[in-house]
Amino acid sequence: MADNNSVLIGRKPVMNYVLACISLFHGGASEVLVKARGRAISRAVDVAEVTRRRFMPDVKVKEIGIGTDQLAPTEGHDTPSNVSTIEITLAK
Amino acid sequence: MADNNSVLIGRKPVMNYVLACISLFHGGASEVLVKARGRAISRAVDVAEVTRRRFMPDVKVKEIGIGTDQLAPTEGHDTPSNVSTIEITLAK
Numbered sequence: 001m002a003d004n005n006s007v008l009i010g011r012k013p014v015m016n017y018v019l020a021c022i023s024l025f026h027g028g029a030s031e032v033l034v035k036a037r038g039r040a041i042s043r044a045v046d047v048a049e050v051t052r053r054r055f056m057p058d059v060k061v062k063e064i065g066i067g068t069d070q071l072a073p074t075e076g077h078d079t080p081s082n083v084s085t086i087e088i089t090l091a092k
Numbered sequence: 093m094a095d096n097n098s099v100l101i102g103r104k105p106v107m108n109y110v111l112a113c114i115s116l117f118h119g120g121a122s123e124v125l126v127k128a129r130g131r132a133i134s135r136a137v138d139v140a141e142v143t144r145r146r147f148m149p150d151v152k153v154k155e156i157g158i159g160t161d162q163l164a165p166t167e168g169h170d171t172p173s174n175v176s177t178i179e180i181t182l183a184k
């Protein structure tokens with residue numbers, strides 16, 4: 001799947017990302033990858049659920065993967081720290 | 093799977109729930125279900141990742157499900173509100 005079918009979840013309201021998903025599907029995408037790290041993971045699940053339950057009932061959760069990214073040491077943090085990740089594949 | 097093989101994620105530190113998962117596996121469980129709602133979803137992913145990466149490398153993520161629970165109306169909230177859920181099945 002091309003990277004331009006991904007929606008990276010940040011700190012904006014859930015509905016912004018829901019609209020991004022809907023736009024990708026309406027633009028012809030058959031799959032949309034909803035990605036998030038750390039605290040945004042909860043919001044990624046909200047985005048997937050709102051997209052398919054409220055707006056696109058024909059969209060299914062095809063696959064969910066979780067993982068861990070290691071963040072490089074930064075000033076004030078000598079040791080690398082880990083952050084959890086999620087990738088939710090929505091498909092029509 | 094019996095309900096006593098479930099770990100419901102709340103607001104305690106991640107390591108508390110990791111220890112709960114490890115205890116269940118050491119007590120003979122072949123599967124442990126990590127469940128969370130709302131903002132605790134991010135922490136549930138942390139618990140799954142820390143359990144298998146740092147402590148129990150033989151444990152795999154067998155299945156991940158997401159869903160929506162409808163909360164009953166309460167004082168100050170006339171309409172029912174929705175909350176996202178996650179269930180992560182860890183298996184040895």
